[in-house]
Amino acid sequence: MKMPKLLGTCAIALSLMAMPALAKTPDDQLIVGISMTNLLSLDPAGATGNDVVEINANLYDGLVELDPVDTSKILPGLAESWTIAPDGKSISFKIRSGVKFHTGNPLTAEDAAWSLHRVLKLNLALASPWKSYGFTAQNVEQNIRATDPTTLVITLPEPTDPRMVIYTLGTSVSGNVLDRKKVMEHEKDGDLGRVWLTTNAAGSGPFVLNEWRAKDVLMMTRFDGYWRGQAKMRRVIMRNMTESQTLRLMIERGDIDIATGMSVPDIEAMKKNPNAVVQAVKRGNIYYVAMSVKDSKFADKRVRQAIRSLIDYDGINTTVMPNYGILHQRPVQMGLPATLPNPGYKLDVAGAKKLLAEAGQPNGFKTTIRVLSDPPFINIATNLQSTLAQAGIQAEVLPGTGNQVYGAMRDRNFEIIVGRGGGGAEPHPHSSLRALVYNPDNRDEAKLTNFQGWRTSFISPEINALIEKAEVEKDAKKQIEMYQEIQKLYDSQVGAIIPVSQMVDTVVMGKDIRGYVGHPAATTRLREVTKQR
Amino acid sequence: MSALSLSLSGGGMRHVAGWSHRLGTVAVTLLGLLTLTFFIGRVMPLDPVLSIVGSDADQSTYQQVYLQLGLDRPLYVQFGYYLRDLLHGDLGMALLTGNPVTTDIARVFPATIELATVAIILGTFAGVPLGVFAATHRGRLGDQIVRVLSLFGYSVPIFWFGMMGLIIFYAWLGWAGGAGRVDLAYDGLVQSRSGILLIDAAMAGEWDVFRSVIKHITLPACILGLHSMAYISRMTRSFMLAQLSQEYIITARVKGLSERQVIWGHAFRNILVQLLTIVALAYGGLLEGAVLIETVFAWPGFGSYLTSSLMLGDMNAVMGCVLLVGLIFVTLNLLADALYQVFDPRTR
Numbered sequence: 056m057k058m059p060k061l062l063g064t065c066a067i068a069l070s071l072m073a074m075p076a077l078a079k080t081p082d083d084q085l086i087v088g089i090s091m092t093n094l095l096s097l098d099p100a101g102a103t104g105n106d107v108v109e110i111n112a113n114l115y116d117g118l119v120e121l122d123p124v125d126t127s128k129i130l131p132g133l134a135e136s137w138t139i140a141p142d143g144k145s146i147s148f149k150i151r152s153g154v155k156f157h158t159g160n161p162l163t164a165e166d167a168a169w170s171l172h173r174v175l176k177l178n179l180a181l182a183s184p185w186k187s188y189g190f191t192a193q194n195v196e197q198n199i200r201a202t203d204p205t206t207l208v209i210t211l212p213e214p215t216d217p218r219m220v221i222y223t224l225g226t227s228v229s230g231n232v233l234d235r236k237k238v239m240e241h242e243k244d245g246d247l248g249r250v251w252l253t254t255n256a257a258g259s260g261p262f263v264l265n266e267w268r269a270k271d272v273l274m275m276t277r278f279d280g281y282w283r284g285q286a287k288m289r290r291v292i293m294r295n296m297t298e299s300q301t302l303r304l305m306i307e308r309g310d311i312d313i314a315t316g317m318s319v320p321d322i323e324a325m326k327k328n329p330n331a332v333v334q335a336v337k338r339g340n341i342y343y344v345a346m347s348v349k350d351s352k353f354a355d356k357r358v359r360q361a362i363r364s365l366i367d368y369d370g371i372n373t374t375v376m377p378n379y380g381i382l383h384q385r386p387v388q389m390g391l392p393a394t395l396p397n398p399g400y401k402l403d404v405a406g407a408k409k410l411l412a413e414a415g416q417p418n419g420f421k422t423t424i425r426v427l428s429d430p431p432f433i434n435i436a437t438n439l440q441s442t443l444a445q446a447g448i449q450a451e452v453l454p455g456t457g458n459q460v461y462g463a464m465r466d467r468n469f470e471i472i473v474g475r476g477g478g479g480a481e482p483h484p485h486s487s488l489r490a491l492v493y494n495p496d497n498r499d500e501a502k503l504t505n506f507q508g509w510r511t512s513f514i515s516p517e518i519n520a521l522i523e524k525a526e527v528e529k530d531a532k533k534q535i536e537m538y539q540e541i542q543k544l545y546d547s548q549v550g551a552i553i554p555v556s557q558m559v560d561t562v563v564m565g566k567d568i569r570g571y572v573g574h575p576a577a578t579t580r581l582r583e584v585t586k587q588r
Numbered sequence: 589m590s591a592l593s594l595s596l597s598g599g600g601m602r603h604v605a606g607w608s609h610r611l612g613t614v615a616v617t618l619l620g621l622l623t624l625t626f627f628i629g630r631v632m633p634l635d636p637v638l639s640i641v642g643s644d645a646d647q648s649t650y651q652q653v654y655l656q657l658g659l660d661r662p663l664y665v666q667f668g669y670y671l672r673d674l675l676h677g678d679l680g681m682a683l684l685t686g687n688p689v690t691t692d693i694a695r696v697f698p699a700t701i702e703l704a705t706v707a708i709i710l711g712t713f714a715g716v717p718l719g720v721f722a723a724t725h726r727g728r729l730g731d732q733i734v735r736v737l738s739l740f741g742y743s744v745p746i747f748w749f750g751m752m753g754l755i756i757f758y759a760w761l762g763w764a765g766g767a768g769r770v771d772l773a774y775d776g777l778v779q780s781r782s783g784i785l786l787i788d789a790a791m792a793g794e795w796d797v798f799r800s801v802i803k804h805i806t807l808p809a810c811i812l813g814l815h816s817m818a819y820i821s822r823m824t825r826s827f828m829l830a831q832l833s834q835e836y837i838i839t840a841r842v843k844g845l846s847e848r849q850v851i852w853g854h855a856f857r858n859i860l861v862q863l864l865t866i867v868a869l870a871y872g873g874l875l876e877g878a879v880l881i882e883t884v885f886a887w888p889g890f891g892s893y894l895t896s897s898l899m900l901g902d903m904n905a906v907m908g909c910v911l912l913v914g915l916i917f918v919t920l921n922l923l924a925d926a927l928y929q930v931f932d933p934r935t936r
Contacts, residue, residue, distance in 0.1 A: 092896055268888065269685035269692070310767075
């Protein structure tokens, strides 16, 4: 498969210079080429992956939205306004009147409450952040209530920064409001419409789902009764295209308007194409090198420090990561007020050898690197393999699928992993720290598999306590200081997850596309997208 | 008279016994195939639960889905339930799509049938005459050209053909449609009856859609057809050469029959049975999944469905697909056997 791909790329590179755009998509339809490989369910309670987040952001509405340019800015959605109680223990939302679902049913605070109850009761993938705030299937009805048709009150069961909850409502599709009546018409065996919502939608968003044929095509038509006013495009069609070169040919020919998931060589080529626009969208996820502290070698802080010195940050970020990520060395996503500047780690083989000698490993050791077989993961891993070898560490690269790599990580059955993670959808340091650093119970049987900190077995009671304290700190300045202190501590204690780069997603579109603003949380709204011809 | 009846009855009995034996073999083959696939699927390091819940799900969510999928039961019990459901025509639900596997296969398989059928027709109609031509011009320029062409078609990666085809015929010349089965503007315009768009569009009288389908299918079908043509022409040449050296061919020529009669009336007729087998196998191979071509052309067919399901550890879908592939090959073999009996009296 690799050789033919290489041949194909060379052939394109040699022969596709100055290809004219010969066809055009219809003026009022947006044609998008995406990979639907990981598009498994449209259910807002169980949907995982960025593609489904973008689709649902256009089929449903949430209570609030985050500004795609400045994600710390919370914009009204179905909630006209919201108030955080002075004690920070509850949030009250004023729901907009007169909003209708695609069915014509009126949207009320009851629907909003029911939608969140459903997430907790079904306990699917997207229940996770809500459970971390202390909500359970048992307490959710008591804590999330519609006090009247236009008022929704969320009471926080545990001390939490209420901004985090609002950010989750703005970024996670679990905050989408569902048409309760419509969903319950399709309930089977008490599944709260789970099976039906896998391939159907019941929202109030700017587009109505016409058809989704898995791994083929998804079609949406604009909703004429949309409360914000009609979307500019009459129809949005997303076609499954997994082959980057096909995407490139189709966008060059003008047969699709927007392409996602293109390979770096094709993106680089498109940057030179005057008929295309390339947009980089920064995500909150972080590419990292993770070690298992359960492994006796990496339990030694000096060995972890040596590994940290054996990563060629500059080399990786200049040769492997363009269009995939930007150099970043902190466990908190970049761009937040609390994020410290990079500590400036560099490849330092001599320093690493010294540390290994001090740790009783003067001749290095053998280890394994588990990694996804796709770029840029595999490229980072091979780069790491070569720099580890310079200090005598013989690392065997074990490529696999995401399922295999992260499955092993969840089982705490690995030595080194090159991976990506860190939450980061919510523009709040807690989002990244909860995912990457926090580990409140290091026992195997605790099975805190959603915490990557637990997966590495790295535990620092001091850092855990600070994370918990910072989350509920009401003084914004003090909170920032605490988060900065956590980053310094993580640095000095040499945490088991070493950030290398912050994720960037690249979208390629025709030059006539206007109004497409990729959202860092993947909730890219297409209602304002137009074509200027 | 009574002796004749006895003889007929004996022949009929043998016939019935032969077919019973064949069907028994088919059943055992399919059961073996399912058993092997099931157990290999379960020991593969792929976790279907993680595919559903995502790698960041917490343990309670993971455990809930694990139980829902029945993965806590012993393997033999899971297999027993699978076979029980299978006997009721239920292949289970696909994780990939949330649909019953039968519904998914009914959707993706016609797309592959359509592509594979057009490809095999092109491959056979080009491959057989070329093979005969090469055999009858053995060692001459025509033979060399056909052999090089066959070697080229067979050895160059089909993926490369796909990309080059798209560049030349789609991007440069604009003759071919791009990715997909039909222009997106026409997608969904025709009601799906057979699932084969050419037929559905013709039945609906939607000739614009029909033309668009032709434009989209021609290039991938030609590329797949070229691959099949290479195989069929090589085999035809080889079969023909074997026949042309037989004594009955010399006898036919000595009798003064025309070259056309010798080649097509005698030699070719005798290779028909073998040809049927290889065409059937080539067709089976295409139906099984032209994964690379389906990927390049974003063709929503069986091959890409099977591959994606496998990568996600979606074993219900994989088992359903394997069962279908097994059935295809078994059916094609049975068909070839039946046709043997039509064309070759010795096998009756």
